[in-house]
Structures are given as C-alpha cells and as structure tokens.
Amino acid sequence: MSRKKAAKGKASTSSPSAGSPTGKGAGRTARSSPGIVQMNGVVHPSRPSVSNSSEFYDIAFKVMLVGDSGVGKTCLLVRFKDGAFLAGSFISTVGIDFRNKVLNIDGVNVKLQIWDTAGQERFRSVTHAYYRDAHALLLLYDVTNRTSFDNIKAWLTEIHGYAQQDVVLMLLGNKEFGVPFMETSARSGLNAELAFTAVAKELKHRSIKDPSEKFKLQEYVNTEMKDAGCCRS
Numbered sequence: 337m338s339r340k341k342a343a344k345g346k347a348s349t350s351s352p353s354a355g356s357p358t359g360k361g362a363g364r365t366a367r368s369s370p371g372i373v374q375m376n377g378v379v380h381p382s383r384p385s386v387s388n389s390s391e392f393y394d395i396a397f398k399v400m401l402v403g404d405s406g407v408g409k410t411c412l413l414v415r416f417k418d419g420a421f422l423a424g425s426f427i428s429t430v431g432i433d434f435r436n437k438v439l440n441i442d443g444v445n446v447k448l449q450i451w452d453t454a455g456q457e458r459f460r461s462v463t464h465a466y467y468r469d470a471h472a473l474l475l476l477y478d479v480t481n482r483t484s485f486d487n488i489k490a491w492l493t494e495i496h497g498y499a500q501q502d503v504v505l506m507l508l509g510n511k512e513f514g515v516p517f518m519e520t521s522a523r524s525g526l527n528a529e530l531a532f533t534a535v536a537k538e539l540k541h542r543s544i545k546d547p548s549e550k551f552k553l554q555e556y557v558n559t560e561m562k563d564a565g566c567c568r569s
C-alpha cells in the first residue's frame with residue numbers, strides 16, 4: 337500500500353470539488369484554529385492531495401458533522417483534534433470548515449478529513465453540496481435541547497436526500513432511529529476519540545474489504561464503552 341501525506345486543512349463554501357474560498361472564517365475568526373488553512377480540491381483515497389504536513393496516511397475519508405446549530409459540532413471536533421474544550425461564548429460556524437486527523441487503525445494510517453458544517457438553516461444550501469462526497473456522517477443533537485432531538489428526523493431526511501446511500505452514519509447523543517449511537521461530551525472528552533475512531537475503523541474495513549476481518553460498528557462502540565467503564569445502557 338502506498339503511503340500518502342496528509343493535507344493540512346481546507347475549507348470551501350460552494351462545493352467540495354469546486355474548491356472556492358471558505359465563508360466560515362469570517363464568522364468564526366475567534367475559533368479558526370491554527371490547524372485550519374485554505375486549499376483547493378478534495379482529498380480522496382484515489383486522489384491524494386499534495387501536502388505540507390508531516391503526517392503520512394494510507395487511506396483517506398471525508399467525515400461530515402451535521403446537526404442543529406449549537407449542538408456542539410465544532411467543540412467535538414476540536415476536542416477530538418486538539419484534546420481541548422472550546423470554552424467561552426458561542427460563535428456559530430459560517431458555511432463550512434474542516435480539520436484533518438490521521439488515526440492508526442490496526443496498523444493502517446487512516447486520514448479523516450472532518451468537515452464541520454454550520455447548523456444554521458441559512459447555510460443549508462452550502463452544506464448540501466458536501467453530502468455527496470462524504471464517506472461518513474456524524475449527526476449530533478444536544479441532550480439538553482429537546483428541539484435539537486426533535487429535528488433529528490428532519491436531518492435524517494436531509495441525509496437520505498443528499499448523501500450516498502452507503503454512507504456510514506452515526507448518531508451522537510441519541511438512542512433511537514436505528515443507527516449506531518453514543519453520547520459524547522466535548523467538555524469532558526467523553527467518547528470524542530471513540531466516535532471518530534469507530535467511524536475510521538468502519539471506513540477502513542469497508543475500503544480494504546478483508547474477508548477475514550469482521551467489524552461491526554455498534555458492537556465495537558459498545559465494547560469500547562464497556563472497556564472504558566462506561567455505565568450507560
């Protein structure tokens with residue numbers, strides 16, 4: 337397997353393949369972290385990007401974070417990428433943004449290009465363009481916000497309308513709707529690593545198609561949560 341170099345960051349507003357400049361930075365300047373830089377084009381396993389990062393990877397996937405505004409998408413991503421909680425006043429994402437992280441999954445370096453979408457309704461048309469290229473979707477709701485829970489159905493309708501049929505889908509914060517589930521906290525770090533690692537494992541498994549390797553996303557999540565001494569049902 338040839339080893340590629342991980343791109344350092346990218347953001348664009350119109351569509352992933354159009355590679356136009358981002359609109360996110362404008363609204364989230366305070367939150368634009370050092371890891372976010374602009375570049376053109378998309379990262380795909382078959383078309384690795386040129387990069388200035390030192391992290392090498394074997395396969396790459398796009399993961400999208402979706403859900404209502406304020407449910408914690410950006411915070412969860414920052415927790416996963418930087419291991420920190422983004423405290424302070426809430427600054428809504430404008431458009432879309434992304435960060436890369438390379439995980440070693442059973443000896444294979446899996447690069448996740450994680451797109452953080454704006455939850456606000458007015459950016460919906462921007463984010464729609466990104467669904468079709470996503471390999472995995474993490475759909476978040478806020479356990480303290482009933483409306484964000486009620487809106488999960490609408491998000492699923494949107495996902496089924498715009499995403500690939502075989503997209504890996506995981507619901508974070510909910511126990512219904514028949515998709516893999518776990519609760520997360522960007523503040524404490526609860527399951528932040530596990531959510532992304534589970535998705536990377538599923539994607540790597542699908543990509544490599546090793547018949548000797550059996551992987552079930554929800555089973556893996558349940559086992560890992562148990563191993564971590566997690567008490568939730």
Ligand SMILES: Nc1nc2c(ncn2[C@@H]2O[C@H](COP(=O)(O)OP(=O)(O)OP(=O)(O)O)[C@@H](O)[C@H]2O)c(=O)[nH]1
Pocket residue numbers: 403404405406407408409410411412422423424425426427428429430453454455456520521522523524
């Ligand atoms: N207590 C607590 N607060 C959180 C957590 N995650 C996010 N928050 C807070 O929730 C607010 C919204 O978080 P964001 O991550 O910006 O939400 P978002 O989903 O990215 O919002 P949009 O960009 O508008 O789509 C912020 O004030 C965060 O500090 C969490 O796990 N625990």
